[in-house]
Amino acid sequence: xxxxxxxxxLIGGAMIGLSAVLLMLWEGRIxxxxxxxxxxxxxxxxxxxxSRLGFVAGIVAAPLLMTWGSGQAIAQTISSxxxxxxxxxxxxxxxxxxxxxxxxxxxxxxxSRLSPRSMVATATFMxxxxxxxxxxxxxxxx
Amino acid sequence: MSFLVNLALGLLFGAGLVIxxxxxxxxxxxxLDLFGTxxxxxxxxxxxxxxxxxxxxxxVLRRHEPIIGNSFHLPTSGDIxxxxxxxxxxxxxxxxxxxxxxxxxxxALGLGxxxxxxxxxxxxxxxxxxxxxxxxxxxARAA
Numbered sequence: 001x002x003x004x005x006x007x008x009x010l011i012g013g014a015m016i017g018l019s020a021v022l023l024m025l026w027e028g029r030i031x032x033x034x035x036x037x038x039x040x041x042x043x044x045x046x047x048x049x050x051s052r053l054g055f056v057a058g059i060v061a062a063p064l065l066m067t068w069g070s071g072q073a074i075a076q077t078i079s080s081x082x083x084x085x086x087x088x089x090x091x092x093x094x095x096x097x098x099x100x101x102x103x104x105x106x107x108x109x110x111x112s113r114l115s116p117r118s119m120v121a122t123a124t125f126m127x128x129x130x131x132x133x134x135x136x137x138x139x140x141x142x
Numbered sequence: 143m144s145f146l147v148n149l150a151l152g153l154l155f156g157a158g159l160v161i162x163x164x165x166x167x168x169x170x171x172x173x174l175d176l177f178g179t180x181x182x183x184x185x186x187x188x189x190x191x192x193x194x195x196x197x198x199x200x201x202v203l204r205r206h207e208p209i210i211g212n213s214f215h216l217p218t219s220g221d222i223x224x225x226x227x228x229x230x231x232x233x234x235x236x237x238x239x240x241x242x243x244x245x246x247x248x249x250a251l252g253l254g255x256x257x258x259x260x261x262x263x264x265x266x267x268x269x270x271x272x273x274x275x276x277x278x279x280x281x282a283r284a285a
Contacts, residue, residue: 013162015158015161017194026209027147054151056248062160067253076168081257084240088239092240092244096233096269124234
């Protein structure tokens, strides 16, 4: 069980949305993490490497600063099954780049722009994720 | 300058991930577990983010150009091709297995859990390989 946190989730979500809006205002780019992280390694074509590095560094640093600032550990429950997590990472890495977006690029930015492509993409990854969790928790693990 | 602005925006994005609960795979997996210990919180994350971005994008895109650079880089292809189904289908399976999508996985990196340290390098390298493959296909089609 995890606690239902509608207010914190709404506020955190609004912060994610605001970050996406400000990135569009600043340099006209979509705040899609797979697009940004997927271009951290070469080849570099568009001169936006430092921007991407900054954005990723910010995401990585945020929880560390919050932990230091508040003195409280951030609650996380992560599988320590290494082969499972490697496979999950490979699937997420391939799928998000192949589909040109993940939860942020398609799910937040694309849906906000009412992009039909993003609607198809979001419906698809939600569907396979629901089915995967159902199979893992209630068929295989059940 | 762009580095610093992006760093600040990344901090805002990352803090949002943590505050919303999205950086905890247990919460993500419970959201995806409709028939078990369902936690609807993540619908509020998406709702909050889309609400702000829906309004904010409309305001920003009234401008002729962003603050730096001379054009908005918006995805132009509207085609529903096989990639926009196959990619997300595979992504969703990985998301359902690990409870991580790319943003939260990066946010979790510094906290150093074993599962995160297994997930993130695999994800980054596979993203890179997928991009090279996609670029190669595009070049082959153009040739």
